[in-house]
Amino acid sequence: MKIGVLAVQGAAREHILCLSRLGVEAVPVLRPADLAGLSGLILPGGESTAQWRLLSRAGLLGPLQEALKEGLPAFGTCAGLILLAREITNWPERYFGVLDVVVERNATGRQVDSFEAEVKVEGLGEVPAVFIRAPAIRAVGPKVEVLGRYDGEPVLVRQSSILGATFHPELTEDLRLHEFFLNLCGKG
Numbered sequence: 444m445k446i447g448v449l450a451v452q453g454a455a456r457e458h459i460l461c462l463s464r465l466g467v468e469a470v471p472v473l474r475p476a477d478l479a480g481l482s483g484l485i486l487p488g489g490e491s492t493a494q495w496r497l498l499s500r501a502g503l504l505g506p507l508q509e510a511l512k513e514g515l516p517a518f519g520t521c522a523g524l525i526l527l528a529r530e531i532t533n534w535p536e537r538y539f540g541v542l543d544v545v546v547e548r549n550a551t552g553r554q555v556d557s558f559e560a561e562v563k564v565e566g567l568g569e570v571p572a573v574f575i576r577a578p579a580i581r582a583v584g585p586k587v588e589v590l591g592r593y594d595g596e597p598v599l600v601r602q603s604s605i606l607g608a609t610f611h612p613e614l615t616e617d618l619r620l621h622e623f624f625l626n627l628c629g630k631g
């Protein structure tokens with residue numbers, strides 16, 4: 444199984460390391476040809492606006508939109524979740540829009556800056572999470588399952604084979620969410 448990690452900006456390297464530790468081939472995605480033969484795609488955290496601009500410059504927007512439309516499993520973390528979301532409350536643009544959630548940028552909980560916390564995840568128990576200027580999930584559509592909450596608010600969601608987290612799982616030693624995503628990729 445080969446998993447791609449968008450690598451134009453942000454925490455790509457850490458995701459690649461997590462996948463490698465799980466024994467999976469992980470490739471950085473920098474150009475359209477890198478999408479060939481992928482079983483899944485991770486959209487890392489970073490800065491969504493910068494990522495979008497760089498994806499556009501790399502000619503990746505069309506090919507990515509197409510791949511997502513065709514059902515390529517995807518895992519968006521933090522900025523990656525913002526790129527997948529249907530709507531962003533405090534931003535005029537909408538990006539790929541394939542995950543039926545409404546997000547607010549730079550908004551998690553009572554703190555705007557970074558913090559670590561345990562997130563309660565369905566079926567997995569407590570999972571460590573790093574929040575860095577994280578988005579908040581303000582609403583989820585009928586096909587979206589809330590898998591994880593922090594402080595009562597949704598922070599991990601799934602719609603079919605699309606997974607979204609408001610936090611950075613790749614900055615902890617815990618590989619369970621990557622493993623969970625790989626299972627979604629296996630089911631294709």
Ligand code: GLN
Nearest residue numbers: 488489490491521522575
């Ligand atoms: N604040 C960033 C954004 O709006 C996301 C932060 C992150 O990915 N850690 O894109």
